[in-house]
Amino acid sequence: MDASCDLEVDVNGEEVFMVDKKVLSSYSGSFKKMFSKSKCGKRNLKVIFHDFPGGAENFELITRFCYNNSKVDINPFNITDLNCAAYFMEMNKFVTGSQNLLEQTEKSLEDTRYWTWSELMVALKRCQNFLPVASSSGILEKCLDSVIGRVASSCETSPCPSVSSPDSSKFRASCDTRSSESLKSSFLRVAWWFEDLVQLDIHLIEMLVKSMVSRNFNHNIIIKFLFYYQKSRLASAFSDEKIRMVEAVVEMLYSLDLSTVSYKSLFGMLRVSLHVNINKCCRNKLEIMIGSQLDQATLDDLLVPSPVRARYLYDVNLVLRLVKSFLAKGVWCLPLSRLKKVASLVDLYIAEVAPDPHLKPSKFLALIRALPDSARDSFDGIYHSVDLYLEVHSGLSEEEKTRVCRGLDYEKLSSDALNHLAQNKKFPSKSAVEALNFQQCRLKNLLQRTNQPNNFTNSPVFHKTGSMEKKDEPREQIVLYAGKLDFSTENERIRAHIQGMQWRVLELEKICKKMQIQMTKIMKSRLSNHSNAKSVPRLCS
Known part of the structure; x- marks a missing residue:
């Protein structure tokens, strides 16, 4: 094929190529439409790409495909780039058979079941370099399906006792050394893919989790992966990335079975959220998840420092919101044992914050009244906290003291x-x-x-x-x-x-x-x- 260099192509500012517009137009629908409207005659033309998939290196592969009569080596390491570039340049239009690059790449994708795990991960990681195009072309969805299929098949063939919360102290106490080692080994067999997927962008993780849920994937394994992902990526992430990551993980956790979410991990995420400015809706969902398991918390979990601008020592408003979330379904729906556990926890918290000289009487009284009286068999502990509060806040007026004392149930003293x-x-x-x-x-x-x-x-x-x-x-x-x-x-x-x-x-x-x-x-x-x-x-x- 005779070729002339009558077209100058600037690819993403990386490199300039001199090509034959007639050759490229015979394979690319976008070029064909572009030059069919041009009235520049034989004068040299210039095309500038700002977002060409795969950059200059991938454009060179495309030109080789065009100049070599539709022949190019398609493999797991370049299939994503070629597929996205073919979609971008509309190389499925006006051409048929072997000349259709998009069709060739899609046919090669049918052989993903023969790829190794490493080859599959390379293709998937390449997708995140140009997500919009990869998502539109369909290659991202196909790669994700292949990854999830591999993970699902490995979990089905491996026993997974870890789904019953392996970090539970009760579970560990009931196992001997041999069974504990077996448990650890089983969990490692199930979680072998965690480290590889940690390298993926959070947007890909969202798509991955959504697809896993639609396939009825075990929620506990998904949850463990999400916490592992956040822990691995958070330290090296920039401020904006941290916010995006925490918000995305919270949203994904909220869509899963909350009964399998570890309250310790949730409190850890809450402390992380204090250092990043996540949106209010996301924070509310995190607090709802924590509040549903408040009876499992400890006093140390609740002793969260107050916001930067607040004068009081601990974040009392947070505890009030957690108690509200715990009671959200109604007191009558909660077992009395759980209610009393939370009451004991809140009483300890009240005793801890009572000496705070900046704690307002209204907030102190709100803590006392956050739970119904039926949750407490005795108000002696509350009385001693009120006694301490009045001692520290000796400057309160008689009316304010009376208001604080209204929180006492004298019948239970x-x-x-x-x-x-x-x-x-x-x-x-x-x-x-x-x-x-x-x-x-x-x-x-x-x-x-x-x-x-x-x-x-x-x-x-x-x-x-x-x-x-x-x-x-x-x-x-x-x-x-x-x-x-x-x-x-x-x-x-x-x-x-x-x-x-x-x-x-x-x-x-x-x-x-x-x-x-x-x-x-x-x-x-x-x-x-x-x-x-x-x-x-x-x-x-």
């Missing part, structure tokens, strides 16, 4: 806590009054329980056999500290009310002691009679 509160000058006087009221109610209830009809045959200390079983009687002691309270700021009405309550409680105490003495005498007398009756044979009675 022990007698010791109520007694301590009644003489605690850090608390507002209204709280002391309320504590004394509850003490008085408890004493009345004790008297009502004590003042039962003298039907000793139905008494819990007697049984039909006539034997007696010792049983601890409930005893409560009322200690009044009203005289020690500071009422300098209260009016005379409250003072008179407290003094009157003090006398009523003392009278009730005296009555209660007298009744207990009488009950003891009656029980001893009844016991003596019962012993004598038991010594006489039943037939002689």
Whole structure:
């Protein structure tokens, strides 16, 4: 074929080629359309490409294909470049048979099942250099399908006990050394592809995971790979890449089965997100995933430093959002055991943040009220946290102190806590009054329980056999500290009310002691009679 150099082609600013426009136009639909509209005659033309797939090196392969009568060596190392360039230059139009480069590359792709894993990975990695074209031409999808097929077949032929959370301490505790080694070996057999796919762009990873999910791939393996991918790539990534990577991983995790996601890994990702500015929607999804497993967390997990501009020590708003996510499905849907675990965790957190001088009363009260009262059997721990908070925040007004104390459930305070509160000058006087009221109610209830009809045959200390079983009687002691309270700021009405309550409680105490003495005498007398009756044979009675 006679050739002239009447066309100058600048490829991505890398190199300039002098070619025959007639030769290239016979294979390229884009060139044919371009020059069919040109009226420049024999004058030399110039074409500038800014985004030619594969750059100057790949354009040289294309020209060789055109000048060598549609002959070029197509292999796993250049098939991606040739396919994308052929698609870019429309080398499937106006030409048929062996002259169609796009058709040749697609036919070669049918042999991917014979490629080695290394050859397949080379082709896939080349795709990420020109993703839009590779995606449009279809070669990216075919390479991904081949990769997933290889991974899936290897997982099917290998036992995979690792899917039941191999990092679980309970699981490890139940295995001996030999089984642990077997577990590790099995996981390595399943995860052999992790290291190779770590080199892929995050966009390819998203496509890969989406395809895996559509094929019902094991979610636990996908999750482990995503955490492995992030850990491997994050350190060397630039700031923008980190944001994109964290957001993409969170979105992918959120689409998977959350029950298989490790809460430790999620908290690790949360701490990473503190250093990168991920979008609010993505952060909410991460917090929802963590909140669903909040009962598995520890205090150290929750002690996340506050945002840079905030004055308080720990991120209280984060914990409030996590608790809200935990309760999102409704308290009635949660087992009481899980609810109580979270309550214990939150109580520890409240005690930890109480000494923070910058923590506002509204936030402190919000922490106390974040969980329903049914989650706590006792409010003694909350009382001690409130006591510490009021000690550190001594400058609060009486109204603010009263508002904070509204978080206490006096019915769930022990007698010791109520007694301590009644003489605690850090608390507002209204709280002391309320504590004394509850003490008085408890004493009345004790008297009502004590003042039962003298039907000793139905008494819990007697049984039909006539034997007696010792049983601890409930005893409560009322200690009044009203005289020690500071009422300098209260009016005379409250003072008179407290003094009157003090006398009523003392009278009730005296009555209660007298009744207990009488009950003891009656029980001893009844016991003596019962012993004598038991010594006489039943037939002689």
